[in-house]
Every structure is written in C-alpha cells, then in structure tokens.
Amino acid sequence: MGLGMELDWAIHVRPYPGAPRGGDAGIVIPAPDGALAVLIDAAGHGLAAYVVAQKARETVFAHPDAEPDQLLLELDARLKGGTGAAISVGRLRGRELSFAGVGNVQASVSLRPLLVRVGIVGVRMRQPKIVRAALEENAWFVMHTDGVSPPDALPGGAANSVVSALVDKFGAMTDDAAALALRWRRSA
Numbered sequence: 001m002g003l004g005m006e007l008d009w010a011i012h013v014r015p016y017p018g019a020p021r022g023g024d025a026g027i028v029i030p031a032p033d034g035a036l037a038v039l040i041d042a043a044g045h046g047l048a049a050y051v052v053a054q055k056a057r058e059t060v061f062a063h064p065d066a067e068p069d070q071l072l073l074e075l076d077a078r079l080k081g082g083t084g085a086a087i088s089v090g091r092l093r094g095r096e097l098s099f100a101g102v103g104n105v106q107a108s109v110s111l112r113p114l115l116v117r118v119g120i121v122g123v124r125m126r127q128p129k130i131v132r133a134a135l136e137e138n139a140w141f142v143m144h145t146d147g148v149s150p151p152d153a154l155p156g157g158a159a160n161s162v163v164s165a166l167v168d169k170f171g172a173m174t175d176d177a178a179a180l181a182l183r184w185r186r187s188a
C-alpha cells in the first residue's frame with residue numbers, strides 16, 4: 001500500500017476445551033500488495049472437524065492468488081462429501097478489501113459487519129457474493145468464528161493482542177473459538 005506501511009496481522013485459535021484439535025483454522029498469506037486471509041469453522045469439533053479444516057487449509061495454500069468467490073468455489077468442490085464448513089475469505093490489495101463468506105464466520109471492518117451468505121461450504125452453497133470495503137491505515141479487518149461473540153468494541157494493541165483478547169473475553173467454552181485480525185500500520 002505504499003512506502004512506510006506494513007501489514008499487522010495475527011490469528012488465535014482455541015480448540016473446544018479438552019479437545020487437542022478442532023475445526024477452527026485461520027490462514028494469512030501475505031502478498032506484495034496485501035494478503036489473502038481465510039477463517040474456517042468446520043462443522044462440529046474434535047478430530048473429524050480438524051480433518052475437514054486441514055483439507056480446506058490445503059486448498060487455500062494451493063490457490064494463494066485466488067479471489068474470494070473463486071476460492072470459495074474451489075473449497076466447496078474440495079469439501080464435497082463431508083460435513084462441510086463455514087468459511088470467510090478476504091483479499092486485500094492496497095486499501096481495497098474484497099470479501100466473501102459462506103456460513104457463520106463473521107467479518108467486519110472497523111466493527112461494521114461484512115455480509116456473509118447463508119450456507120455450508122461443501123454441503124450447500126450458492127454462488128458467493130463479493131463485497132468490497134476500504135481498509136484505511138489502522139482500521140481493523142476482523143473475522144471470528146461463532147465460538148466468539150461479536151464484540152461491541154475492539155481490544156487495543158497490535159494484532160496479536162487483539163485476537164487473543166477477542167478469544168479470551170468473547171470466546172465460548174462450548175465450541176472451538178478463533179479470531180483473525182489484520183490492518184495496515186505505519187512501519188517504525
């Protein structure tokens with residue numbers, strides 16, 4: 001996004017208490033002009049959900065340059081025959097954020113929600129719909145799974161503090177919980 005700016009991003013995942021692994025997974029793949037950011041909530045929890053989430057991760061890493069709608073179609077094809085997942089995808093190019101989500105992984109820019117479509121990736125999915133937003137310096141693009149309640153205010157600090165506070169303060173103990181936060185900040 002120009003000289004003197006850098007991406008500040010982090011992912012925090014907390015599996016269902018007592019489960020060593022879960023179905024929530026986050027990915028950020030930095031690119032020269034921004035990043036691809038994906039948050040996955042595979043149906044259920046535990047090992048079965050983990051396996052679905054890993055399939056989704058592999059698909060994301062195989063398509064690092066995909067646009068969000070295209071990537072969701074790839075994911076839908078890959079996850080067919082399983083229990084499916086809720087997945088939201090953001091593609092940042094400079095200040096321009098393109099976003100698409102299917103299922104209940106919520107996303108927002110500066111706490112303003114971005115529209116996700118009803119459905120389950122791999123099970124029943126309509127054509128994903130891209131929404132666009134501007135991501136100004138220091139504005140947060142945040143995604144969280146349904147194990148995290150929508151926050152009324154964002155925690156302060158850098159991305160790693162934001163995501164750990166979101167999961168600690170707003171995370172349920174009855175589900176996997178995951179949060180992803182990303183912003184442009186002025187580099188030191």
Ligand SMILES: [Mn+2]
Pocket residue numbers: 041145146147175176
């Ligand atoms: Mn969940």
